[in-house]
């Protein structure tokens with residue numbers, strides 16, 4: 086076993102170990118602010134690894150459902166709504182560690198992980214058309230990144246330079262026009278929802294975190310998806326697990342404040358949460374104040390900020406509203422952040438006070454007959470009704486003024502979805518500019534108008550668009566004012582540590598808490614990681630937390646990524662050919678690195694008799710790459 090960062094381990098030894106019951110756990114209670122993935126995961130880790138009785142755990146949620154951002158609902162009049170869909174991957178170490186223990190609701194005697202694993206084994210994800218142009222034509226990006234040598238250098242610099250260099254910097258301060266013109270940026274920004282004004286630091290963390298997936302970006306073969314939307318595939322099984330263990334949920338309960346005793350002890354930081362304050366809203370909207378006193382044995386886990394706070398749904402005939410009013414999740418963080426003069430509770434306004442830069446709009450389109458699915462099939466090159474992978478992740482219309490992307494996941498996307506309907510998800514990175522067909526910004530559009538713009542970029546003849554958008558689909562627009570709040574440029578200390586120094590009975594959860602690991606945000610993994618880190622730290626659980634997958638330290642991955650970033654162009658040294666061959670032969674024959682460089686395609690194999698024809702190796706013959 087190797088311990089890299091306090092409490093983090095890598096390898097199988099601790100992965101399969103069962104921690105013993107932590108001392109004193111039977112005397113403790115736990116309170117969670119929010120019922121998003123982070124809190125649900127935290128409660129599950131308390132039960133499974135902390136062996137805390139479920140009835141000692143209470144989850145306080147301002148809304149009426151579990152799951153937070155992990156939504157998926159059929160609204161009575163509007164229709165199906167998903168604010169987002171989760172691109173997932175094998176190296177969500179904490180998430181899969183959680184879901185290996187949560188029973189599937191779909192497959193008897195299987196865990197959610199088993200269900201997911203079998204599904205993605207049988208039906209692997211990849212895209213047959215990742216980018217379109219000219220109204221539904223394949224842009225034939227040829228799986229190329231088209232990074233110029235200058236842009237390649239910029240990527241390499243961001244990768245190699247220290248984190249501190251990118252604090253408070255925007256992406257457009259570290260990359261040039263060359264980079265922004267590349268296919269790489271199209272793939273990258275639309276897959277992860279980065280804007281040019283977002284954090285260069287987070288972009289760097291993403292490069293490290295997902296370096297093993299660089300080759301899979303153009304086809305999205307890096308990704309895996311759940312059977313249904315993530316409310317049904319993730320949140321509901323977690324909810325059932327927690328209810329079965331006796332965990333209490335209090336809905337319509339907004340936590341308004343937490344008090345702390347911040348008096349240091351013996352010159353050392355000592356921070357203890359002493360009281361939770363909340364208001365409970367009844368069915369008539371009347372609010373009643375309540376709360377609970379906290380002693381040293383009462384733990385509180387607080388989700389701070391929320392990417393989906395104040396999101397608003399329109400309908401087929403009504404635009405979604407941009408709600409810039411009071412936002413309880415942000416107000417709560419602001420209130421407690423102001424309490425600690427040391428600044429240990431973070432700076433919420435770095436993230437939550439920039440709606441024009443953090444908002445975007447998505448829409449859920451439900452098709453009502455076969456006409457729109459025919460256009461989907463033309464682009465996806467797969468039958469959308471097959472029950473299998475359809476678009477294989479997002480399709481981006483690269484010449485769309487909204488920078489519109491859309492996706493059709495395996496159908497049905499909702500368990501109770503009629504068999505002849507398709508649920509698609511659409512989103513636009515540019516929220517304020519008029520579209521190409523609809524001369525309005527997406528923010529001003531009804532669901533019907535968003536459908537028109539989508540149909541236009543799928544190549545539906547213009548004359549047919551109005552009627553098809555009016556009768557062929559029912560679309561719900563969703564405006565999310567804070568959806569990329571965590572991507573705002575930041576520096577160390579802007580996010581509070583998951584367990585701040587000296588904290589005895591509280592922790593921060595979710596995307597706005599700083600994990601001890603180098604993990605990146607806007608992921609389910611990050612929320613679960615903060616949950617695991619907080620529970621394991623506060624209960625002193627003896628098992629290690631899985632380290633972020635260490636591909637960024639794997640020389641093979643780095644060389645393969647370098648090859649992809651160069652679009653397969655092999656390294657050539659300056660000077661005549663025979664010198665090139667001599668140096669490469671020396672490299673390959675006398676160092677282990679040379680062999681790996683050949684394997685990863687970065688240099689030609691000059692040890693063989695022929696470079697580009699048949700190569701002889703270990704007495705066998707095979708086609709050279």
Ligand SMILES: Cc1cc2nc3c(=O)[nH]c(=O)nc-3n(C[C@H](O)[C@H](O)[C@H](O)COP(=O)(O)OP(=O)(O)OC[C@H]3O[C@@H](n4cnc5c(N)ncnc54)[C@H](O)[C@@H]3O)c2cc1C
Pocket residue numbers: 118119120121122123124145146147148152153154155168169170171172173338339340341388389390391392393394413414415417447568594595596607608609610612
């Ligand atoms: C559009 C979209 C696309 C996404 N795509 C991906 C993806 O491709 N891959 C991926 O891995 N992840 C993706 N994510 C991110 C992932 O879904 C989130 O990071 C994760 O679900 C966040 O969980 P959380 O519990 O940390 O926070 P949230 O989901 O925000 O939950 C917080 C909960 O706490 C409640 N709450 C907050 N404050 C209070 C309070 N004071 N009192 C009471 N209740 C409170 C809120 O109502 C909410 O229910 C996406 C998210 C969105 C919105």
